[in-house]
Amino acid sequence: MHIAQTRLSIATAPREIKEITAEVARWTERQRISVGLLTLYIPHTSAPLLIQENASPDVRRDLDAFLPRIVPENVAPYRHHDEGPDDMPAHIKSALTQTQLSIPVTDGRLQQGIFPLEHRASPHCRALILTLVGEEEEPARRSGERHCSG
Amino acid sequence: MHIAQTRLSIATAPREIKEITAEVARWTERQRISVGLLTLYIPHTSAPLLIQENASPDVRRDLDAFLPRIVPENVAPYRHHDEGPDDMPAHIKSALTQTQLSIPVTDGRLQQGIFPLEHRASPHCRALILTLVGEEEEPARRSGERHCSG
Amino acid sequence: MHIAQTRLSIATAPREIKEITAEVARWTERQRISVGLLTLYIPHTSAPLLIQENASPDVRRDLDAFLPRIVPENVAPYRHHDEGPDDMPAHIKSALTQTQLSIPVTDGRLQQGIFPLEHRASPHCRALILTLVGEEEEPARRSGERHCSG
Numbered sequence: 001m002h003i004a005q006t007r008l009s010i011a012t013a014p015r016e017i018k019e020i021t022a023e024v025a026r027w028t029e030r031q032r033i034s035v036g037l038l039t040l041y042i043p044h045t046s047a048p049l050l051i052q053e054n055a056s057p058d059v060r061r062d063l064d065a066f067l068p069r070i071v072p073e074n075v076a077p078y079r080h081h082d083e084g085p086d087d088m089p090a091h092i093k094s095a096l097t098q099t100q101l102s103i104p105v106t107d108g109r110l111q112q113g114i115f116p117l118e119h120r121a122s123p124h125c126r127a128l129i130l131t132l133v134g135e136e137e138e139p140a141r142r143s144g145e146r147h148c149s150g
Numbered sequence: 151m152h153i154a155q156t157r158l159s160i161a162t163a164p165r166e167i168k169e170i171t172a173e174v175a176r177w178t179e180r181q182r183i184s185v186g187l188l189t190l191y192i193p194h195t196s197a198p199l200l201i202q203e204n205a206s207p208d209v210r211r212d213l214d215a216f217l218p219r220i221v222p223e224n225v226a227p228y229r230h231h232d233e234g235p236d237d238m239p240a241h242i243k244s245a246l247t248q249t250q251l252s253i254p255v256t257d258g259r260l261q262q263g264i265f266p267l268e269h270r271a272s273p274h275c276r277a278l279i280l281t282l283v284g285e286e287e288e289p290a291r292r293s294g295e296r297h298c299s300g
Numbered sequence: 301m302h303i304a305q306t307r308l309s310i311a312t313a314p315r316e317i318k319e320i321t322a323e324v325a326r327w328t329e330r331q332r333i334s335v336g337l338l339t340l341y342i343p344h345t346s347a348p349l350l351i352q353e354n355a356s357p358d359v360r361r362d363l364d365a366f367l368p369r370i371v372p373e374n375v376a377p378y379r380h381h382d383e384g385p386d387d388m389p390a391h392i393k394s395a396l397t398q399t400q401l402s403i404p405v406t407d408g409r410l411q412q413g414i415f416p417l418e419h420r421a422s423p424h425c426r427a428l429i430l431t432l433v434g435e436e437e438e439p440a441r442r443s444g445e446r447h448c449s450g
Contacts, residue, residue, distance in 0.1 A: 151301040185305050187303075187431045194350050213395055216371070216377075249397070252431075
């Protein structure tokens with residue numbers, strides 16, 4: 001068993017949902033872990049992670065349009081608005097989505113596309129900490145896969 | 151330390167909240183990990199996981215009734231509706247709930263009931279990837295438990 | 301690679317958002333893991349975890365005020381109200397936030413403040429299970445950090 005850890009810095013445009021799959025996959029593959037678990041962690045409470053289909057940009061746009069409908073972006077109901085009217089809504093959206101994700105690595109590869117969701121109105125430099133735990137060799141004890149029947 | 155990984159396939163009925171605790175617990179116990187961490191991952195963005203009490207089916211029904219109240223199921227506000235009017239609402243519900251969960255294993259047993267939440271209107275075959283990391287023997291360094299006082 | 305696990309008990313006041321960073325950090329540092337991953341798990345479905353800034357208490361108050369706006373606290377729409385009108389709303393808030401979190405440990409230290417979100421109207425004794433996986437020594441294979449440019 002091995003553990004590897006790194007910190008990436010990602011420049012995000014305002015409210016951009018930025019795809020970072022390629023960068024994360026490249027680092028992961030360099031660690032030569034065959035079977036493992038990659039944990040992504042964003043040490044910011046106003047830029048949660050979002051795992052979604054990377055096929056359709058419409059999915060991203062619809063998600064981006066949905067969140068302000070349930071989390072209003074105005075100063076009125078909030079006490080905390082030190083960094084502007086988008087500050088507290090960003091914290092709430094973070095609490096409703098995710099700041100951490102653990103994704104399986106199988107045959108040396110990640111199982112899914114990942115992109116962070118940028119909830120602030122201004123551009124930011126976001127940190128992303130990757131921690132990978134796993135085996136270099138395929139474990140012999142790996143059990144057989146099962147499929148849906150009928 | 152060991153790692154074990156498998157893929158289960160689960161047939162879900164439309165909008166079914168399907169209990170999969172027994173299947174997951176059976177695989178986990180076969181790995182003979184005494185102290186560890188089991189990570190469940192659903193590589194679909196329209197069928198998140200949900201950990202809830204397995205006591206009351208009313209809890210499941212109420213959850214199922216709540217989500218459409220905040221995530222409307224109609225084509226109007228969404229750009230993405232390639233797979234029908236329940237497609238984009240399922241993605242949004244996924245973003246608001248969870249697609250991955252890590253549950254402690256103590257004395258060889260899982261700590262909680264698990265079931266996936268099926269957000270689509272039609273039946274699906276869902277994959278679930280299990281990754282278990284842990285020790286076969288109880289570690290000597292395990293520290294004493296603490297309890298609430300007063 | 302090592303694994304360590306413990307169970308903390310936390311007394312929470314009604315709807316209190318209780319900071320538990322100091323207790324969690326103290327246990328983590330005692331394990332002498334240099335690089336690792338700490339997973340916090342609350343085996344209750346009505347007291348999810350919340351990672352937020354520990355700077356401003358206004359952030360916590362605003363979050364606490366926001367959730368009842370989208371999750372109404374009355375018996376009317378729910379079937380499940382065995383433990384009172386705040387029972388089912390607490391389950392829904394749990395499903396919308398998080399019950400588990402994995403936080404990186406770097407140079408023997410946790411990367412973020414943590415506090416559980418108490419969703420019930422009455423005081424409770426909450427369990428919190430900590431599982432730490434990691435290496436005592438810094439791995440040589442740790443790769444260089446990258447920073448935002450421009």
